Amino acid sequence: MCEEEMEKIRIKKEDMLPKLQRMPGKIVEIDYDHDLNVLVKEYHEKIVVIDFWANWCIPCKSYAQIFKKAFKEYSDDFVFIKVNVDKTPNIAQYYGITSIPTTALIKEGEILRKFVGVVDYEVLKQILERFRQ
Numbered sequence: 001m002c003e004e005e006m007e008k009i010r011i012k013k014e015d016m017l018p019k020l021q022r023m024p025g026k027i028v029e030i031d032y033d034h035d036l037n038v039l040v041k042e043y044h045e046k047i048v049v050i051d052f053w054a055n056w057c058i059p060c061k062s063y064a065q066i067f068k069k070a071f072k073e074y075s076d077d078f079v080f081i082k083v084n085v086d087k088t089p090n091i092a093q094y095y096g097i098t099s100i101p102t103t104a105l106i107k108e109g110e111i112l113r114k115f116v117g118v119v120d121y122e123v124l125k126q127i128l129e130r131f132r133q
Contacts, residue, residue, distance in 0.1 A: 023043075023075060024075075024079060025075075026071075027051075027067070027068065027080045027081065028079070028081045028082070029081075029082045029084070030083045030087075030088055031084075031087055032088065033090045033091055036083065036088075036091055040106065040109055043079045044108050046077075046078060046079050047077075047078050047079070047105050047106070047107045048078070048079045048080075048081055048105070048106050049070070049078045049081065049104075050081045050082070050083055050104045050105075050106065051063070051064070051067045051083070051101060051102075051103055052083050052085050052097045052101060052103070052104065053082060053083070053084060053101050054084060054085050055084070055086070056086075057100050059101055059117070059118045060100055060101045062118055063101045063118040063119075064082075066118070066120065066124060067082070067103075067124075069121055070121065070124050070128060073125070074128050077128070077132050078105075078128065078131075078132075085097060085100060095111065095114070096114075099116045099117075100116075101116075101118060102115070102116045102117075103115055103119075103124070105131055113131070115127070
């Protein structure tokens with residue numbers, strides 16, 4: 001490998017490092033409308049996976065474990081967020097959420113994919129694999 005190719009690889013790694021270091025180390029819970037806007041802007045190069053849920057929703061509670069498992073496997077590729085629709089109804093309304101649980105994949109504020117209901121881990125994994133960058 002020539003020196004020029006090595007330099008290109010080094011530069012590419014340097015560019016990637018800050019992005020990897022900036023990724024949240026946990027699933028981010030949104031309590032205010034403004035928080036989501038800040039996150040979407042901060043991670044504009046990433047796809048944001050949002051779990052819309054509520055405390056009283058029994059299916060949401062079972063889906064939470066699946067969502068958490070996906071976070072553990074894909075946290076380097078996606079930003080995972082939970083939005084409680086009772087605390088932040090404006091966000092749910094903005095994204096057209098009428099049933100929960102709903103999962104939305106967004107990038108730069110635009111919905112790439114949205115699905116309603118509990119899906120098993122393998123289905124969620126297949127969806128995430130299609131959008132993995």
